[in-house]
Each structure stands twice: as C-alpha cells, then as structure tokens.
Amino acid sequence: MLNTPVALIIFNRPDLTKTVFQKIREAKPKTLLVIADGPRNPEESVKCEQARAVVEQVDWDCHLIKNYSEVNLGCKRRVSSGLNWVFSEVEEAIILEDDCVPAKSFFNFCETLLNHYRYNPQIMMISGDNFQKGHKRTPYSYYFSKYFHVWGWASWRRAWKYYDIKLENWLEDKHSGFVESIFKDPYECQYWTTILDSVFNESIDTWDYQWLYSCWKQQGLSIIPETNLISNIGFGEEASHTCGESPWSRLPVVEILQIKHPPIIQVNQRADRYTFDYHYGGKIIRESNSLIFKAKAEIKRLAKFLKPHIKI
Numbered sequence: 001m002l003n004t005p006v007a008l009i010i011f012n013r014p015d016l017t018k019t020v021f022q023k024i025r026e027a028k029p030k031t032l033l034v035i036a037d038g039p040r041n042p043e044e045s046v047k048c049e050q051a052r053a054v055v056e057q058v059d060w061d062c063h064l065i066k067n068y069s070e071v072n073l074g075c076k077r078r079v080s081s082g083l084n085w086v087f088s089e090v091e092e093a094i095i096l097e098d099d100c101v102p103a104k105s106f107f108n109f110c111e112t113l114l115n116h117y118r119y120n121p122q123i124m125m126i127s128g129d130n131f132q133k134g135h136k137r138t139p140y141s142y143y144f145s146k147y148f149h150v151w152g153w154a155s156w157r158r159a160w161k162y163y164d165i166k167l168e169n170w171l172e173d174k175h176s177g178f179v180e181s182i183f184k185d186p187y188e189c190q191y192w193t194t195i196l197d198s199v200f201n202e203s204i205d206t207w208d209y210q211w212l213y214s215c216w217k218q219q220g221l222s223i224i225p226e227t228n229l230i231s232n233i234g235f236g237e238e239a240s241h242t243c244g245e246s247p248w249s250r251l252p253v254v255e256i257l258q259i260k261h262p263p264i265i266q267v268n269q270r271a272d273r274y275t276f277d278y279h280y281g282g283k284i285i286r287e288s289n290s291l292i293f294k295a296k297a298e299i300k301r302l303a304k305f306l307k308p309h310i311k312i
Helices: 014-027 042-057 074-089 106-116 171-175 179-180 187-201 208-217 269-279 282-309
Strands: 004-009 031-037 061-068 092-097 099-100 123-127 141-147 153-156 221-225 229-234
Touching: 004 014, 004 042, 004 074, 014 042, 014 092, 014 099, 031 042, 031 074, 042 061, 074 092, 092 099, 092 106, 106 123, 106 153, 141 153, 141 269, 171 179, 171 187, 179 187, 179 208, 187 208, 187 269, 187 282, 269 282
Parallel strands: 004 031, 004 092, 031 061, 123 221
Antiparallel strands: 092 153, 099 229, 123 153, 141 221
16 A cells, blocks of 8 residues: 555546546555535536546545535635645645546655655655656656656645745846746746746736746755656646647656666756757747847848938
8 A cells, every 4th residue: 555645636527537546546545635626617516526426436445535625716726725735634745636647656656755855855846747758868767857747746745835826026036036046048037937927917827837936946856757657638628728739648658666766966957958948848939039030130131231222
C-alpha cells in the first residue's frame, strides 16, 4: 500500500475520473482526499454527481476524505481552496486531476522523493511530467528545473504555505528586476511578465501560475523525471484550459523502476531552454520577433533610399 496521501481533483467528467481512479486503486493509498467543484448549471449537476460516485468505489483499506463544493467556484478558487484544505489535513501529498493518468511507477517516484527531500527547502515539488519529447537530459532518474509542471505532482505543507493566489507583491516585483533574476533570456522575461500581469489582473481563471510565482519567490526548484510519467487525456471541448489539438495530449509514459539520484542540485539549463522553446512557445516568439526586426530594418533601408527621390 502507498503510505503517502493522494489528493484527487474532480469536476464533471466521470469517464476520465474512472480512468484516473483505477490507477489510484492499483496504488492503494492509505489516505485519499477528494476535491470537487459544484455544477455551473442544473444540467451539469448530473455529471458532477456521476464523477463523485466514482470515488465511492474505494474497495481497499483507505481513509476517504471529501471536500465538495455545492456551488461552482471555478478553476482558480476551487483548486486553490481545495489544496489549502489538503495541506491543512496532511503534511505531504501526491496530487492528480481527473484527466492526468499516471504511470504505475509515478506513485513510488513521488513517495521516494518526498521522503528524500522532505527537509530541503530548495525543493518545492516533484512533477510527474516530462516535456522533453524523448531527449535525454541526465544519466540519473530526474533533473532539477525552474519550471513547475502540475499534471501530476507532489509537494509538502512546508512548500504550499508560500502559495499566493493574489500575487500580492507582483507590481513591486515586476519593477524590481525579480523576473530578470529568474530568467536570463529576455524573451522568457517578457513572456512570464505578460502571463503574471494577466493573472494579477484576473484575466485568467487559473491557480497554477500563482504556484510558479510562489516557488520562484522562494528561489525554489522542481524535480522533473527523466522520462514522462503522466499522460493528459483531458484535451477537448469539456476542458477548462486544454482545449483543441495539442502535441502534449496523451503523451506516452515510460516507467522509472529504479531511482538513481543526481549527486548535486543544479538546474538543467538545456532542458529548461527546451521547455520554454517548445512547451511554452518560446521558439515561435523568437522567430516572430526576428521577422519583425528584419521587416523594420528593411523598411528603414527603403525609406533612406527613397527619401532623396521624393519631392514635396
């Protein structure tokens, strides 16, 4: 049985919930905490009830604890308040959403590293996601990153206590060089400044960018597995944010059966550069800016050439 508590976040997708719940059932956690949002309309209430009914199928020795909202709070408030509740109940947890299907070894990977880095404040979380598309980054079982992927992850109360849903100090940080202290690439700086502005202005109904910000504020790092341990099956019309086609949908998983720890804690810059370029779209941003720069230069050159020939 799995000693580490598992938190499952559900809403209105019973079929996806069944798939993820089956993986949890195989792991047999001693404690299962379930977070559920309420329906947005009467028609949706049936699906919400069906999703909640799935977790009633616990058939192993398990302490099942539920935190259900009868009204719809939305992604930002429901997930954040749910995780506040989780870490008020337990010191550490493995967290899955209803569309994040874990590899079998994901649970052992998280439990082992939760134990290994429990008292190291530099490590803020363990992710199950690897977005390197098969590129090998290390001879070890995982590497360290400044990015925090949450399609299946684990953390401690000691880290979550820094979570800042409102980005209270963002305006001050924005003008103090905070982002530049995290990212040396100007394109990354601009990208994350724009994202955090949108979160601060409440243009985005989400909870996870605030987690990145909170971890960066603590100069924290995440652990990324050398192979992908989570497959997101939730891309589609019913998704809150992962709509449409995506190269990150249903990524294959590769088990990590024996964990080999790296000897030093150091950000893998090459992996993080790839993550920004291909997962967050940095490569497209660079190329677009290059084209704009070239176009401006050409316009300036033509204007200089044509000016003597234009009579006013």
